[in-house]
Every structure is written in C-alpha cells, then in structure tokens.
Amino acid sequence: MVVFMKEQVRRITGKIILFAIIFIGATPFFNINTDAETIEYITVSNTDSQGLYYTLNPTDMTASVKSDPSYGPREIITIPIKVIKNEVSYTVTGIDNYAFAGSRIKEITLSNSITNIGDYAFLICRNLSKIIVSADNAFFSSDEYGALYNKDKTILIQYPCASATSKYTLPASVTSIYNNAFLDCLNLTNITAAPDNNTFSSDNSGVLFTKNKTILVQYPIGKTRREYTVPDGVAEIGDYAFYRCMSLESVHLPGGVTRIGEGAFADCNALKEITLPDSITSIGQSAFEATPWLYNAPEELYIGKFFYRYKNRDSVSSYALLDGTVGIAGFAFRGSGNLTNVIIPESVKNINHYSFFFGSVSNITVVEANPYFSSDESGILYNKDGTEIICYPPGKKEAKYTIPDGVTTIGEFSFSSNYNLKNITLPSSITTIKDYAFNNPLSAITIPASVTYISVNAIQKDTVVYGRRNSYIEDYCAENNIKFYDYIEGIIKKIDGLASDSFILKNQYYIDELIQSYNELSDADKNEVTNASTLLNITERINNLKFFPVYESDLLDGIISIHSPLGVLPKGVAVEAEKTNPSEQQIKLLKKQLGNESAFITLFSISIYDADNAIISPNAEHGAVHATVKIDDDFVDSIFLTAVFIDEEGNFTELETEIKDGFAVFPTETAGLYALIEKGGKINGNNTFIIIITAVITLTVIIALAVYAYLKKKKVGEANNIPDNEQLNT
Incomplete structure (x- = not known):
C-alpha cells in the first residue's frame, strides 16, 4: 500500500x-504581461551583452541608449528596464538621437520604462521589420505592422523599413507623421488612409495626401512606375515625399505648386525630367540632390522664382541674383569655387538656413531697398533692422569676432557654416541664441548676462563659455555639460599675476590680449574689476618698456642670420648685417696684427637701429644677440675657426664660437665689426703664433737629442759584443 x-x-x-x-x-x-524587470549588466565602456551603449546620468539615476559606431547591436534586441554598473542600478528611460541609425537590427522591443525617443533614432534601418512596445508603456505604442506611435496613436513615428507588408493602412487616429517615418521603406507600394481619418487621405494608386489633397505627403518608394503626374490642386510636395524612388524617370508638377520640401526628390537616381511651374516660391535644402536632372542643370539654376544652385566657375568672384528672385535654396552656393561676394536684390524674402553652407562666400551684400534683409560693411547678413544675425559667411578667415552692439538675437545656424572662427564675443544687447547658432568648432565664446534664452543645441559641448556667476548662462552650461568660467574673475586673476616688469616683458602678447579683453568689457563690468587702475598702469608700463619680446631675422646678405631672446632688442628694432670686402692694405694690416701672414679672414659688420634710426647695442641685462655666419669654403679646416670682435682701435676680443653644419654661431653684446679667423693669430695682445713656433722648435730639439743618445749607446754595445736583448735593456 x-x-x-x-x-x-x-x-x-x-x-x-x-x-x-x-x-x-x-x-x-x-x-x-508580467511585471518582471529586464536587467542588463554593463561593462566599463557602458556596453551591455546585446551591444547596446548607454549614457549614464548619476543625478537622477537614469540611462539612455546611445549610438556607438564602434560596436553595433545584435539583430534582435530588447531595451532593458534597468542597467547595472559596479552594483549601481540605472533606469533606462531614453533612446538618443540617431541611436540605431543605419544599424543592422531586425527587431526591437521597447520596455515600459522608455519615456523619450530622440530624433531619427531608427533612420535608414534597412533590416528593421518590427518595433514592439510593451503594452504598459505610458508614452509609446506599436501596431500589428510593427510601426511605432505615441501612446494614443495620433503620431506615426516610424514605419519599419523591412516590413514584409507592401500595403499599409494609416489608422483614423493619426494626425501627424514624422517626415522620416517612411524613409527607405523599399517594400512599401501602397499607403491607404482610413476613410474616417480627418487629417490624411489617399488616392486610388496608394499615394498619401493631406485630407484636402493640397499636400502630397508620401509617394510609396516601392512603386515601379517610371512616370508620375502630381494631381491638380496640389500646392506642396512634402519633405522627403519621393526620396529614393529608384524607378521614377519623369515627374510632372502642375501649376499652383508653391513649395517643394526638404529632400523631396533626393537620391532618385533615375530621375531625368521634372516639369516645374513658375509658381514655386520655396524649396527645401537638398530637394533634388543626387539626381541626373540636377547634374545636367545649367550653371545658375532658377526654379520658378527660386534660386536653387550656383555651380563653380573659377573666373567669377561676384554674383548678383536676378531681380524678381524671391528665395534662395539650402546649399545654393555649395562648392562655389572663387565666388566671394553675393548680391541679394530687393525681391528676395526667403533665405534658407543652409543657403551659404560649404561655400567660399565671404561677403553678402543686400541692396538697401530690400524690406526683409540687410548687411553691414563686413558683409554679414542680418534681418532688416539689424537686430538678428542671419548668416556669418563661411569664407571669412578671421579667428575672432565681436558682434556689434544693438544685435539682440543670434539666428539659427547663423555661425555654423564658418569653421575659421575660434573666439566670439557677444555684446550686452544680446538676449536670445537660437538653434545650432554656434554649431561650429569654437574654442571659446563670451556671453553677457543679458542673455535670457539659449537653445539646447545652440553651442557645441567642447566650447568653453565665459559668462557671469549666478546667471542664466552658468545654469545653462551646468545643465548641458559645457565648461563655464566667469570672465571678470578671470581678468582680475590675470591682473593680480602681473607682478614685475620682467614678467610683463616676457609676456607682452598675453598682456595685449588681456588689455583687449578689458577694453571690450561694458562699463558696468569694468567697474567690477576692482584693480582696473593696475591694468592701466600696466598699459603705461608696457608702452614705456622699450624691449621687443622676440627678434629673429632671416639670412642677411646671404651669409649672416641674427636672432635674440626675449627683451634683448628694443621694440621697433631694425638689424643690418653684411659681409665686408676690405682693401688689400687693410687685409695686410689685419694679418700683421694676427701675426699670421697666411691666415684667411672673413670680415662682416652688424648694425642695430632703434625706431628712431639711431644705432644702439643690445640690452646686456637680458642676454645677447646671437649671430650665425656661413663659413667660407676658403677656410682649410673649420674646427680651427673662431669669431672675434674688432673695436675702433683695432683690438681683438675672441668670442665663444660653436661650429655647426658649416656655420659659426656666437653670442655678442655689441654691434660693430667682426671677423672669422683661423686660430693661431694674435688675439687679445698675445703673440700666439710665436709661442706655437717656439714650442715646435723646442720639441724638435728634444727628439733630436734623444735619438742621438740612443745611437751612441747602440755603438758602445756592438763594440762590447752585448746581445740584442741586452742592448735593448741597456
């Protein structure tokens, strides 16, 4: 049992x-649906087992998925709810801009912790067939097609590029579509809007329009037809509406179309013919890029009343847009060769943010009668009243720029096309800095306390910002992880460090910049520099100091180079050096003084003049002038050369001389007459030649006596029959 x-x-x-x-x-x-949390452990490099890379925020203990081109994710991934690093847990709440752009992922699941998805997060994911969102996510959702929406499905964020479905029905709830939602969906041939959708509609061929069919929203790029005629009544071609339609060879737009959106026909690599009406007044950047039609277009391309593209002509430096032109397209002057000046007529009222990007234009001239734009004497583009900078031209070469008083707004992308600028100072009139205003590689920017709004994307992260403590600017930098310094504190600290004339002497360039920074301050800021009088005294002291920081000349007269360290030569100095050709009588006299009739001599003179053209000598307190003299081929052996100074009475002073690579280098504190001579002459009053001859004769006598003694002993040995070895010992 x-x-x-x-x-x-x-x-x-x-x-x-x-x-x-x-x-x-x-x-x-x-x-x-379960409440079980998905958790990933991440490495030192913030990468998990799926190949996802994270940005960690220790302030609120959150993490976001970030693009990492060096280590792509797997094909099927799940965004975890939490990641753990060094036993510290972070909640994954975001997906950054471009996080998966161009990646190989095929399927992705978003957890309920995701609250933010950045722009273009799934751009051109050509293998992506499905996006799955956790049912209990409070911000996002997905449908049976694997498309991504906001929670209530009023916004279509992304349709999966590799969806096997060729036909898609847009739900009635959708009121907005991201302009990249259908980008690169090569399998999609038909988009149908639900009949009860109040925002969008479609025609019998599966092309998507707004409800009243005035805007063509999306032409499915999986279609294989070669020709398409846009219906009458359409006034606008939407952004990227035909992007990468590989089969289209011809498109006809009806009269009444006024706008062609950004990238509308870009990358249509078979598109050879486009019928464009004169009614067009607005064209987005790159609307026709990478099409055969654009490649074969004329050098100066106008589309209706819109200027679209200037092609490079090396012989042209200035170009005036045609009267009647109403707008300038993005990248219109890209690759514009030697073109430096563009003249904008009265009729232009629309200029794209990217119009002058990647070009050579350094001066923009707007005619006075234009009611929308203006320019200053520097060729910078403003709005009509000069309160907003529209474009700082890309061709300008200056590294520093101070924005003039009166400007209140820095426009979108206004400085982003110029890569030569490194330092910008803003006046106290500035209040607003718009999107991507300084999206160029600046090293530093000074922002006044008057600024009350800066766009999140206005300044690059590696730019150093100078502002005032306890200001909006300091808070902005802290929030956006940008280095911040108080410029008044910086000036005071630099002034306090200027203790001696010696320091000033050796750092004049540094001090000149400091004085310039001080002079550019507002009156209120100058009052805060408590020791401003010290700065003014330093200005006086610099003006009174006559020592030029560094002087170095090229080879003078083909044989001589003169250079000096800090403070040795006066400010405004001029140096002359030349080889001297003395008469035969002078040469004989010099050789006689040297005590060497066969010596070879090179004579040269060095003269130094101050700013008043008076002959001067170097300041010995700060060092010596160094001369480098080419050695003549006539010298037999350069290692026996020395340089000498010859005073007015003909006396010689030998100088410490270094022989190097065919040149003699020596220091001197005196300007005047110099010579290169072969050692052995009379220098400093000593008859060196006689001493050497005497020494040689003495040595010869000693050797002769030694030889005589040896021979005598040998003769004695032979007479007494002493063996050879004993003779040697003897």
Whole structure:
C-alpha cells in the first residue's frame, strides 16, 4: 500500500511539473504581461551583452541608449528596464538621437520604462521589420505592422523599413507623421488612409495626401512606375515625399505648386525630367540632390522664382541674383569655387538656413531697398533692422569676432557654416541664441548676462563659455555639460599675476590680449574689476618698456642670420648685417696684427637701429644677440675657426664660437665689426703664433737629442759584443 501511494505521488508530481513546463513555454503566445524587470549588466565602456551603449546620468539615476559606431547591436534586441554598473542600478528611460541609425537590427522591443525617443533614432534601418512596445508603456505604442506611435496613436513615428507588408493602412487616429517615418521603406507600394481619418487621405494608386489633397505627403518608394503626374490642386510636395524612388524617370508638377520640401526628390537616381511651374516660391535644402536632372542643370539654376544652385566657375568672384528672385535654396552656393561676394536684390524674402553652407562666400551684400534683409560693411547678413544675425559667411578667415552692439538675437545656424572662427564675443544687447547658432568648432565664446534664452543645441559641448556667476548662462552650461568660467574673475586673476616688469616683458602678447579683453568689457563690468587702475598702469608700463619680446631675422646678405631672446632688442628694432670686402692694405694690416701672414679672414659688420634710426647695442641685462655666419669654403679646416670682435682701435676680443653644419654661431653684446679667423693669430695682445713656433722648435730639439743618445749607446754595445736583448735593456 505504501509503495502504491508513493507511485501515485510520483506520477501526479510528474504531471504537475510537465504542465508547468508546457504553460511556461506557452506564455509568450498568450501575450501575458508580467511585471518582471529586464536587467542588463554593463561593462566599463557602458556596453551591455546585446551591444547596446548607454549614457549614464548619476543625478537622477537614469540611462539612455546611445549610438556607438564602434560596436553595433545584435539583430534582435530588447531595451532593458534597468542597467547595472559596479552594483549601481540605472533606469533606462531614453533612446538618443540617431541611436540605431543605419544599424543592422531586425527587431526591437521597447520596455515600459522608455519615456523619450530622440530624433531619427531608427533612420535608414534597412533590416528593421518590427518595433514592439510593451503594452504598459505610458508614452509609446506599436501596431500589428510593427510601426511605432505615441501612446494614443495620433503620431506615426516610424514605419519599419523591412516590413514584409507592401500595403499599409494609416489608422483614423493619426494626425501627424514624422517626415522620416517612411524613409527607405523599399517594400512599401501602397499607403491607404482610413476613410474616417480627418487629417490624411489617399488616392486610388496608394499615394498619401493631406485630407484636402493640397499636400502630397508620401509617394510609396516601392512603386515601379517610371512616370508620375502630381494631381491638380496640389500646392506642396512634402519633405522627403519621393526620396529614393529608384524607378521614377519623369515627374510632372502642375501649376499652383508653391513649395517643394526638404529632400523631396533626393537620391532618385533615375530621375531625368521634372516639369516645374513658375509658381514655386520655396524649396527645401537638398530637394533634388543626387539626381541626373540636377547634374545636367545649367550653371545658375532658377526654379520658378527660386534660386536653387550656383555651380563653380573659377573666373567669377561676384554674383548678383536676378531681380524678381524671391528665395534662395539650402546649399545654393555649395562648392562655389572663387565666388566671394553675393548680391541679394530687393525681391528676395526667403533665405534658407543652409543657403551659404560649404561655400567660399565671404561677403553678402543686400541692396538697401530690400524690406526683409540687410548687411553691414563686413558683409554679414542680418534681418532688416539689424537686430538678428542671419548668416556669418563661411569664407571669412578671421579667428575672432565681436558682434556689434544693438544685435539682440543670434539666428539659427547663423555661425555654423564658418569653421575659421575660434573666439566670439557677444555684446550686452544680446538676449536670445537660437538653434545650432554656434554649431561650429569654437574654442571659446563670451556671453553677457543679458542673455535670457539659449537653445539646447545652440553651442557645441567642447566650447568653453565665459559668462557671469549666478546667471542664466552658468545654469545653462551646468545643465548641458559645457565648461563655464566667469570672465571678470578671470581678468582680475590675470591682473593680480602681473607682478614685475620682467614678467610683463616676457609676456607682452598675453598682456595685449588681456588689455583687449578689458577694453571690450561694458562699463558696468569694468567697474567690477576692482584693480582696473593696475591694468592701466600696466598699459603705461608696457608702452614705456622699450624691449621687443622676440627678434629673429632671416639670412642677411646671404651669409649672416641674427636672432635674440626675449627683451634683448628694443621694440621697433631694425638689424643690418653684411659681409665686408676690405682693401688689400687693410687685409695686410689685419694679418700683421694676427701675426699670421697666411691666415684667411672673413670680415662682416652688424648694425642695430632703434625706431628712431639711431644705432644702439643690445640690452646686456637680458642676454645677447646671437649671430650665425656661413663659413667660407676658403677656410682649410673649420674646427680651427673662431669669431672675434674688432673695436675702433683695432683690438681683438675672441668670442665663444660653436661650429655647426658649416656655420659659426656666437653670442655678442655689441654691434660693430667682426671677423672669422683661423686660430693661431694674435688675439687679445698675445703673440700666439710665436709661442706655437717656439714650442715646435723646442720639441724638435728634444727628439733630436734623444735619438742621438740612443745611437751612441747602440755603438758602445756592438763594440762590447752585448746581445740584442741586452742592448735593448741597456
């Protein structure tokens, strides 16, 4: 009986375990939602096991998925609810801009913790077939097509590029579509709007329009037809509406079309013919990029009343737009060769943010009669009243620029096309800085306390911002992880460090910049520099100091180079050096003084003049002038050369001379007459030549006496029959 009961228990237990296994394995098919958290452990480089890269925010203990081109994600991934690094947990709440752009992912599941998805997060994911959103996510949702929406499905964010479905029905709830939602969906041939959708409609061919069919929203790029005629009544071609339609060869736009959107026909690589009406007054950037039609277009391309493209002509430096032109397209002057000046007529009222990007234009001239725009004497583009900068031209070469007083707004992308600027100072009139205003590689920018609004994307992260403590600017920099310094504190600290004339002397360039920074301050800021009088005294001291920081000349007269360290030569100095050709009588006299009639001599003179053209000598307190003199080929052996200074009485002073690579280098504190001579002459009053001859004669006599003694001893040895070895010992 006991055995039977045990067997029954064993069988029942086995069935329970089997049922549990089957139930657990089947749960995904029942779409049962669980509260179990998905967790990933991340490495030192913030990468998880799926190849996802994260940005961690220790302030609110959140994380966001970030693009990392060096390590792409797997094909099927799940965004976790939490990531753990070094036993610290972060909630994953965001997906950054371009996080998966161009990646190989095929399917992605978003957890309920995701609250923010950045722009173009799934751009051109050509393998992506499905986006799945957790049912209990409070911000986003997905449908049976694997398309991504906001929670209540009023906004279509992304349709999966690789969806196997060729036909898609837009729900009635959708009121807005991201302009990249259908980008690169090569399988899609038909988009149908639900009949009860109040915002969008479609025609019998599956092309998507707004409800009243005045805007063509999306032409499905999977269509294979070669020609298409836009229906009458359409006034606008939407952004990227025909982007990458590979089959289209010809498109006809009806009269009444006024706008062609950004990238509308870009990358249509078979498009050879476009019928464009004169009614067009607005064209987005890159509307026709990478099409055969654009490649074969004329050098100066006008579309209706819109200027679209200027093609490079090296012989032209200035170009005036035609009267009647109402707008300038994005990238209109890209690759414009030697073109430096563009003249904008009275009729232009629309200029794209990117119009002058990637071009050579350095001066923009707007005629006075234009009611929408203006320009200043520097060729910078403003709105009509000069309160907003529209474009700082890309061709300007200056590294520094101070925006003039009176400007209140820095416009979108206004400085972003210029890559030469490194330092910008804003006046106290500025209040607003718009999107991507300084999206160029600046090293520093000074922002006054008057600024009350800066767009999140206005300044690059690696730019150093100078402002005032306890200001909006300081808070902005802290929120956006940008380096911030108080410029008044900086000036005061620099002034306090100027202790001595010696420091000023050796750092004049640095101090000149400091004085310029001070002079550019507003009156209120100058009053805050408590030791401003010290700065003014330093200005006086610099003006009174006559020492030029550095002087170095090229080779003078082909043989001589003069250079000096800090402070040795006066400010405004001029140096003259030349090889001297003395008369035969002078040469004989010099050789006689040297005590060497066969010596070879090179004579040269060095003269130094101050700003008043008076001959001066270097300041010995700060060092010596160094001369580098080319050695003549006539010298037999340069290692026996030395440089000497010859005073007015003809006396010689030998100088410490270094022979290097065919040049003699020596320091001197005196301007005047110099010579390169072969050692052995009379220098400093010593008859060196006689001493050397005497030494040679003495040595010769000693050697002769030694030889005589040896021979005499050898003769004695032979007479006494002493063996050779003993003779040697003797």
